[in-house]
Amino acid sequence: MRAYMTQWWYLINHRAFLLLLLVINIFGTVYGxxxxxxxLANTEPIFYIFVPDSPTASLFFCLVIVGWLLGKHFKLMEVLxxxxxxxxxxxxxxxxxxxxAETGELDRMGWMLVASHFMMAVQAVLYLPxxxxxxxxxxxAAVWTLHNDIIDYLFGQMPIYRVIHQYPSEIGYFTFWLSIACIMLAFFESRKREYLQRL
Incomplete structure (x- = not known):
């Protein structure tokens, strides 16, 4: 098992794989x-930076990969x-x-979004070490993330989904706690790393 994990870690950190991952994320970012x-065409300029959430997330990861390829760690980009x-x-x-669940159907675009966004989360977790x-x-990063939630749900800049307009309070509440969970994951990772460095 340990040998398999070592081989897997070697593969996903290989320069060729990182270059491929960078290209995929650049494409996803541009499309996003x-x-x-x-x-954005109907958004006030002051809110532009807070509207395209997912492509901005993948843009952060593009910068992270560029750093790794250069042998550097852009630490703020990594946690963002x-x-x-x-x-x-x-x-x-x-x-x-x-x-x-609400409509009883999801078109091909919807399923594409499910698959691509799930892989966004997976790639973030894969590189935790x-x-x-x-x-x-x-x-x-916590300030950025929670401020973005405020802009989305107090100033109405959240992505356009019909279900959001049906359940704005519930989805806003869910989003806030999802943010907290992700921030806590990053917090525990930073603490764990500092603890291991002291050993």
């Missing part, structure tokens, strides 16, 4: 910003990528499955 085009990839990855999966962020990076 395009997907938000119609919403970890928190937001898991948060918005799982959030989109839940929203689309809720749409399926590779991140090097510290506690202060987590605190900055």
């Amino acid at each position: 910003y395009y997907w938000y085009g119609s919403q 990528a970890l928190i937001t990839l898991i948060k918005y990855g799982l959030w989109a999966v839940v929203m689309n499955l809720l749409t399926l 590779k991140y090097r962020f510290e506690l202060w990076h987590v605190m900055v």
Whole structure:
């Protein structure tokens, strides 16, 4: 089992694999910003940065991968990528499955969003041992993440899903606690790393 895990870790950290992952994330990021085009067209400029949540999360991860390929750790980008990839990855999966439960159907685009966003969360978790962020990076990322929730659910800048307009309070509440869970994961990872360094 240990040999298998070693081989797996070697594979996903191989330069060729990281380059492939970077290309995939660049494509997803560009498409994500395009997907938000119609919403951004009706958004006040002051909110632009807070609207395209998922593509911004994958953009963070693109910068992380670039750092790794250069032999560096962009620590703030690492924790922002970890928190937001898991948060918005799982959030989109839940929203689309809720749409399926409400309407009884989900088109091909919906299933594509389920698959792609689930893989966003998976890739963030896969690289947990590779991140090097510290506690202060987590605190900055927490402010960004919770501030984004405030902009989304108090200023109405959340992604356009019919189910959100049906259950705005419930989804806002769910999103807040999803943010907290992702922040706590990053917090415990930073604490665990500091503990191991002291041994």
